């Protein structure tokens with residue numbers, strides 16, 4: 484019971500935080516084909532070029548890219564497409580394959 488209450492209050496605080504940053508979301512993608520240390524740079528540049536993207540953090544080790552974006556200006560699909568078109572297929576984490 485206590486655990487559930489903790490989870491609920493955590494959820495409430497997350498929702499409050501999202502309201503404070505209306506429109507800005509963060510999503511993590513898995514990135515394929517990153518084979519050398521300069522690949523993350525290419526992925527970052529291609530994602531950052533999408534209008535509405537606020538920030539990109541690419542991890543070469545984890546093969547992921549965490550992207551902050553304004554959901555009024557772009558979408559996860561558009562961001563993934565930018566990386567995919569650059570030769571690095573991107574898929575949102577947690578949405579299967």
Ligand SMILES: [Cu+2]
Nearest residue numbers: 518519521522
């Ligand atoms: Cu490379």
